[in-house]
C-alpha cells in the first residue's frame with residue numbers, strides 16, 4: 001500500500017527504510033506529483049539534497065527527447081554525495097553524503113542508467129548498524145566505532161577515474177575505491193604502491209592525452225605527488241612537507257612542464273577539532289595571509305617554487321599550459337570556505353541561501369599568467385557566476401582555448417545553476433544557454449566527437465534536475481553551438497541526488 005504524503009512527512013525520511021518504504025517507494029511517492037516534503041517545499045530545487053536511502057537504481061531504454069548523436073557511444077560515470085541521513089540524524093554539509101556512482105550508457109540509439117552506492121568500510125558498517133558511526137567532513141558525529149586512518153571516514157563521493165578495466169571512486173581525504181566498471185560493484189581500497197598505502201589520492205587527477213595520470217594528496221601538512229602510467233603503474237611519487245597550508249586543497253592544474261597548486265590561507269583549528277567541532281567547522285580563514293602558488297617541475301619533483309598572490313579561495317581549475325616562458329591557467333574563485341559552509345548547512349536544511357551569499361552568484365572565472373623568469377603574476381577576472389570548469393580532454397596540460405561551465409543566469413532567489421557558458425579564450429567570444437529557472441544544471445563534460453581532431457569538436461554532456469517534473473535528465477549539446485540548446489535530453493523515470501564530477505569514456 002502506498003504511504004500517504006502526510007505519513008511520509010511524519011515518518012521522516014530517515015525512518016523510511018524502517019517503515020518498509022525503500023527508495024522505489026519514496027520515488028513513486030514523489031513521482032505522483034505530490035509536493036516535496038515540508039521543509040523543502042518553498043525551494044523545490046533543493047529537494048535532491050534530501051538524499052537517497054542507500055539502495056541501487058537501474059532503468060533501461062530511457063526516454064530520449066530530441067536527437068541523440070549516433071556517434072555518442074560510451075559510458076558517462078558520475079559521482080556525488082547521496083545518502084544524507086540515518087536513524088533521524090542528518091548530515092549538515094553537502095560534502096558529507098556517501099558516494100553514489102552513476103553509469104549512463106550510450107549506444108545504438110539507446111541509453112540506460114545504473115547507480116550504486118560505493119561500499120566503503122564506513123557505508124557497510126553504518127548500513128549494518130542502521131545509524132552513522134563516524135563523523136562527516138562537515139558534521140560533528142561522535143565516533144561510535146574505531147577507525148584507522150583517513151579511510152575510516154572515506155565516503156568516496158567526489159569523482160571517478162577509469163583505467164583499463166578499473167573504475168575508481170575518488171575522495172580527496174583518502175584512498176581511491178576500485179569498482180567494476182560494468183556492474184559498479186566495489187572491489188576495495190586501492191593502494192598504488194606499498195609505500196603509499198592510505199595516502200590520500202585527490203578527486204581531481206589530470207589525465208594527459210597519452211593516458212598519463214598526475215595526481216596529489218594532502219595529509220597533515222604533507223603532500224604526495226603521483227605520476228601514473230596509462231596502464232596504472234606508479235612511475236614516480238614523492239611525499240614532502242607542504243610549503244603552505246593544506247587544510248583544504250581540492251584541485252590542481254598541470255601544464256607541459258609544471259604541476260600548479262594554489263594553497264589558500266585556510267588553517268585547521270586543532271583545538272576546535274579536539275573540542276568536537278567538525279573538520280569543516282574547524283577551518284579558519286586568514287584573510288591577511290597570501291594564497292601560495294606552488295609550482296613543481298614535472299621532470300624533477302624536488303624542484304619546487306613558491307610565489308604569492310592576495311588571499312583567494314578556489315575549488316576548481318579548468319586547465320594550464322606553458323611555453324617555458326609563461327604559464328597560463330584558469331580557475332574559478334569562490335568565497336572563503338568558512339562562510340560557504342554556512343550556505344551548505346542551509347542547503348541541507350532545505351533553505352535557500354540569500355542570493356548574494358550563494359556560491360553560484362559569487363564564484364567567478366579567473367585567468368592567471370605567470371612570468372616564469374621574474375615570477376610576476378598577472379590576474380584577470382570575469383563576472384559570470386560559474387563553477388565546475390571543464391576543457392576538451394585532448395588539451396589537458398596543453399595550449400587550449402575553450403572552457404565550459406555551468407552558469408547561473410538571472411536565477412533570482414533560486415539556488416543553483418540554470419545554464420551553460422562557453423568561453424573562447426582566444427577570440428574572447430562567449431556563448432551561453434539558459435534552461436530557465438525550472439532546471440538545475442550540474443557539471444557538463446566535453447566529449448570529443450570520434451574522428452575529430454580540433455579542440456572543441458564534440459558534445460557537452462551533463463546532468464540536470466527538473467524541479468517541476470521532479471525528474472533528473474542528461475542533456476547533450478553540440479559544444480560548438482551551445483546557444484542552439486540541447487540536441488537531446490535523456491530522461492530518468494526518477495530523480496537522483498546532485499553529483500559533483502563525472503567522466504565520459506568512449507566505447
Ligand SMILES: [Fe+2]
Nearest residue numbers: 250315500501
Ligand atoms: Fe571538485
